[in-house]
């Protein structure tokens with residue numbers, strides 16, 4: 447047996463014994479498996495497993511099949527997604543469920559191209575679905591897979607890294623057990639082959655791992671540096687109601703309810719108020735700067751409390767506490783509301 451196949455066999459055996467018990471790993475039928483893998487893969491894009499689990503359980507309890515999801519209203523889907531962030535995923539998932547029903551008779555397609563034609567499904571997600579749900583010889587390359595494979599084969603971190611990984615993965619593909627292999631590599635990356643201080647002594651493939659033998663770990667965790675963007679958010683209350691807007695402008699808050707928000711070049715707020723409202727008075731309370739991390743930038747938000755505001759009624763609206771619960775409020779909006787309300791008291 448060649449090296450790639452031996453490594454795969456060891457990973458599969460290890461995975462069967464050490465896999466974490468996750469809600470999308472148990473299923474009652476092949477269609478239940480398809481749906482759970484689809485849902486988990488959408489939720490896991492940009493989000494870690496421990497965060498996803500409670501959202502997955504809540505979502506699955508409400509929508510148990512692709513058909514049920516496709517018949518639902520987007521507002522219900524977004525409400526269940528509330529707090530998980532990256533709401534575009536929820537919209538894409540909803541659209542995907544509708545298309546699976548319309549074009550594929552409710553059955554998740556088992557071809558790479560058909561999957562990639564669905565919203566929110568790229569190369570990685572299509573490969574992950576085909577291997578995990580359909581047991582086909584595909585291996586999606588995410589951060590964990592990349593780290594494990596580049597270490598095992600001690601691959602050079604240059605422009606050709608991805609190609610080299612694909613080549614090695616091709617030598618590891620198996621005729622039986624593709625699902626366990628893909629999940630096994632990912633699980634190894636999540637549990638043992640960590641970015642820093644990997645648990646090599648417990649690793650099932652340490653005898654084949656060149657990085658372990660040479661003690662060369664290329665990809666230590668680097669501190670991510672974020673570009674800073676400046677924003678003003680406006681906190682305006684009247685008769686126990688708060689002024690909100692639907693965000694159409696910022697992709698990261700698509701269609702969610704938020705405090706009026708505007709990006710500024712600097713933190714000089716007096717300029718932006720005139721751009722947002724026809725007239726307003728600046729309140730006296732001073733709210734500390736709110737910092738909020740998005741996937742690729744850091745928001746510095748100055749919250750400005752205003753009164754006597756004259757605004758465009760097509761853009762802004764008042765909501766009382768009871769009404770707020772009916773809408774999908776972004777995590778950012780919740781944070782801004784909490785900070786602002788604390789300083790109003």
Ligand code: SF4
Nearest residue numbers: 639646649652655658
């Ligand atoms: S031996 Fe260490 S570096 Fe190599 S694959 Fe296992 S955990 Fe990763």
